[in-house]
Amino acid sequence: xxxxxxPQTPTLTHQKSAFLEVDNVSKVYSTLRGDxxxxxxxxxxxxxxxxxxxxxxxxxGKSTLLNMVAGFNQPTSGQVRLKGNKISRPGPDxxxxxxxYSLLPWxxxxxxxxxxxxxxxxxxxxxEKIEIVREHLAMVGLxxxxxxxxxxxxxxxxxxxxxxxxxxxxxxxxxxxEPFGALDAITRExxxxxxxxxxxxxxxxxxxxxxxxxEALFLADRIVMMTNGPAxxxxxxxxxxxxxxxxxxxxxxxxxxxxxxxxxxxFLFGRFAHHxx
Amino acid sequence: MATRADIxxxxxxxxxxxxxxxxxxxxxxxxxxIALVVALALWQLFAQITQTLPGxxxxxxxxxxxxxxxxxxxxxxxxxxxxxxLASLQRxxxxxxxxAVVGILVGVLIGAFPLLYEAVDPMFQVLRTVPPLAxxxxxxxIFKNSGPAGIFIIFVTAIWPIVYNTAVGVQQMxxxxxxxxxxxxxxxxxxxxDILLPSIVPYMFTGLKLGIGLAWLAIVAAExxxxxxxxxxxxxxxxxxxxxxxxxxxxIYIGIVGFLLDKLVGFLATLVSSDK
Numbered sequence: 417x418x419x420x421x422x423p424q425t426p427t428l429t430h431q432k433s434a435f436l437e438v439d440n441v442s443k444v445y446s447t448l449r450g451d452x453x454x455x456x457x458x459x460x461x462x463x464x465x466x467x468x469x470x471x472x473x474x475x476x477g478k479s480t481l482l483n484m485v486a487g488f489n490q491p492t493s494g495q496v497r498l499k500g501n502k503i504s505r506p507g508p509d510x511x512x513x514x515x516x517y518s519l520l521p522w523x524x525x526x527x528x529x530x531x532x533x534x535x536x537x538x539x540x541x542x543x544e545k546i547e548i549v550r551e552h553l554a555m556v557g558l559x560x561x562x563x564x565x566x567x568x569x570x571x572x573x574x575x576x577x578x579x580x581x582x583x584x585x586x587x588x589x590x591x592x593x594e595p596f597g598a599l600d601a602i603t604r605e606x607x608x609x610x611x612x613x614x615x616x617x618x619x620x621x622x623x624x625x626x627x628x629x630x631e632a633l634f635l636a637d638r639i640v641m642m643t644n645g646p647a648x649x650x651x652x653x654x655x656x657x658x659x660x661x662x663x664x665x666x667x668x669x670x671x672x673x674x675x676x677x678x679x680x681x682x683f684l685f686g687r688f689a690h691h692x693x
Numbered sequence: 694m695a696t697r698a699d700i701x702x703x704x705x706x707x708x709x710x711x712x713x714x715x716x717x718x719x720x721x722x723x724x725x726x727i728a729l730v731v732a733l734a735l736w737q738l739f740a741q742i743t744q745t746l747p748g749x750x751x752x753x754x755x756x757x758x759x760x761x762x763x764x765x766x767x768x769x770x771x772x773x774x775x776x777x778x779l780a781s782l783q784r785x786x787x788x789x790x791x792x793a794v795v796g797i798l799v800g801v802l803i804g805a806f807p808l809l810y811e812a813v814d815p816m817f818q819v820l821r822t823v824p825p826l827a828x829x830x831x832x833x834x835i836f837k838n839s840g841p842a843g844i845f846i847i848f849v850t851a852i853w854p855i856v857y858n859t860a861v862g863v864q865q866m867x868x869x870x871x872x873x874x875x876x877x878x879x880x881x882x883x884x885x886x887d888i889l890l891p892s893i894v895p896y897m898f899t900g901l902k903l904g905i906g907l908a909w910l911a912i913v914a915a916e917x918x919x920x921x922x923x924x925x926x927x928x929x930x931x932x933x934x935x936x937x938x939x940x941x942x943x944x945i946y947i948g949i950v951g952f953l954l955d956k957l958v959g960f961l962a963t964l965v966s967s968d969k
Contacts (some may be wrong), residue, residue: 488872506875519867524889531887535877585877 435500435547435621436485436589443480454480456492456647460640462589465619469632472642473690478625479593481642485623486512486591487693490521498588508536512589515594517574525577526553526562529584536585552580555614572603579611583620584686592624596631608634609664629680632656632666633673641683644690652683747938755938772922780922781912782950788847788915791909793901796852799901800859801889810860821853825911843915843923850911854903862896863889898962905958909951924950955956 438460445452448529454477470478482528483489484496496503498510509595510533519528529549537545537641553562556576566574575595582590596604612635615622626632636656643651654676658667665672684690715722733749742749747755759766762774803810825846832842853895870892874884916925924943931939 487877488875506872506878508877510876512872512876514869514872516869518873520870520873520888520891522894523887531883532877535879535883 433466435466435499436460436623437495437497438463438481438485438496439497441481441484441491441496443477443484443489444492453647454645455491456649458649460650460653462621462623464621465510467615467622467624467635467637468640469624469626469627469636469638470640471632471684472625472648473644473684473688474627475645475690476642477645477648478525480640482593482623482625484590485511485589487552506583507534508611509588511582511585511593512591512593513575513578513582513595515597516564517571517578519574519581521566521590524563525558525569525573525580528566528577529553529581532581534691548584552584553577555583556580556610570603571599572607575599575607576610577621579607579614583614583618587620589623594625594627597627603663604628604631611635612660612662616662629677629684632680633676634662634667641680641688643688651688654679694942731810738786741765741784752857752938752941755936756942760939760942774927774943777922777924777927777943778946778950781916781924784843784915784923785847785905785908785912785954788844788911789851789905791844792848792904792908793853793855794854795848796900796904797859797897800856800897801863803856804860804863804893817853820849823849825850825914829914829917836843847911848906851904852910853920854907855897856898856899858896858903859893865896866892874955894965895962898958898965900957902958902962905954909954912947 438458441455441458442453443455445454458481460468470481472478480489483630484491485498485503487503487510503510511564519525520531523531525616526549529552530545533540533545533548537548540548550559550562558573558576558580561569561573566577569577579595596607599607608631614620615635622635624632624635633656639654639656640650641652641654642648656676658670658672736746737748740746740751753761759768760774764773764778766773767776796895803813828846828849829842832845833839836842836845866889870888874888877886912923913925913928916923917929924947928940928943931937932941
């Protein structure tokens with residue numbers, strides 16, 4: 417089985433040079449009623465192989481931050497760098513899993529993934545490309561549904577295809593924009609379990625947006641909590657040191673889990689409660 | 694329950710089911726028939742009172758032999774309505790195909806570039822209201838020959854809904870698809886064939902369906918001055934020789950063929966967009 421990046425065993429000599437760097441980034445939108453500052457001086461470093469969740473109330477600019485990492489938006493001031501290179505446009509090295517799946521409805525699950533593999537690795541032989549597609553469909557447990565179109569798939573299956581498509585092009589960093597927000601609670605847990613398993617096997621760098629504290633605690637190594645907008649910034653970064661492989665039941669029994677959970681709740685609903693709605 | 698035994702007995706069960714089918718759909722089948730009979734009766738009444746038009750009975754009597762019973766007769770210059778219709782269909786096929794190709798290309802362009810859309814929209818809005826007959830002298834002035842002029846009239850009548858619906862399809866394309874294309878850095882060719890074209894297919898076919906209706910509407914205008922074949926020519930020729938019954942029969946032909954063309958394009962659309 418081919419792996420996404422060679423599975424790293426965490427060592428003490430782990431290099432601390434940042435893989436993804438958000439360097440003093442601000443984003444200001446000009447509107448008719450004057451300038452509107454969404455983000456104000458955001459700094460964040462993400463290490464290679466790290467799983468980072470960004471959490472905050474709606475309107476806190478977390479999507480704006482994510483869009484700048486993906487390259488859909490440019491910062492008004494400051495820079496976002498991946499491996500030292502300034503990010504100026506979207507690219508397959510920063511593949512996005514969108515909240516609404518963004519699958520092409522006229523293509524089957526297989527064809528949706530093949531389109532991505534073929535676009536990013538045109539030099540590979542057809543046989544290799546087919547093999548990559550098959551492998552990633554298997555990774556998310558969708559071999560059976562390979563030749564179904566998105567319209568015939570459930571929400572959870574669609575998001576699985578979308579994750580498989582994102583991983584199939586071996587991105588440097590995987591960007592997840594509230595990927596499970598539209599799913600029911602049971603499906604959401606299933607997908608979280610699968611995502612954490614895939615991450616444990618491949619240790620890919622992940623940046624994910626969510627507004628679900630439990631989801632963030634279960635998946636992330638670090639949780640980045642944003643203050644409320646306008647002019648949002650990073651309020652607090654929380655380390656989540658539960659060992660891998662993670663097990664939901666075990667984590668829930670750990671008192672540390674509730675300490676972290678209360679800390680996050682206090683941040684989001686105490687100090688930075690959202691009063692607009 | 695559909696079992697194998699049922700299928701082997703198909704002819705028998707099919708025949709046995711016909712009465713129940715009629716019972717179930719009596720209203721749906723009967724209503725149009727009654728409406729038709731009433732319309733024919735009114736027409737007959739109108740014809741008898743005013744003495745201007747032949748009534749339905751008169752039309753059938755006048756055209757029964759050979760026009761109705763043999764659509765494909767040939768007698769020197771005289772040809773059956775089957776041949777005339779085929780000649781017209783061929784002309785429509787050429788004009789409509791040109792309209793489809795040019796219309797889709799122009800639609801994609803003005804859909805993709807807002808400046809272009811704003812530039813040509815007022816002009817197109819005016820041009821698209823010009824009726825087919827009004828194009829006739831212009832077409833003759835350009836082409837000097839009634840053949841290409843007729844095709845031009847069909848083209849210029851059918852193209853507008855194709856242009857506008859395609860453009861709307863491009864404008865309405867979800868941002869999601871564009872984002873996928875951007876992240877994957879699809880080449881222009883991949884973007885066109887894998888994303889843009891499939892996403893506008895439903896809109897395109899709405900335009901193509903409206904277009905085929907208009908193309909067929911334009912056929913009479915397109916063939917009026919042609920001295921050889923076509924259903925439009927047939928109507929004009931029959932009118933000039935005072936055979937109103939033949940004109941009426943031709944109108945019925947035009948109506949039915951137009952209806953079938955519309956169904957055909959609709960059927961093609963369901964074939965292409967069966968992914969939902």
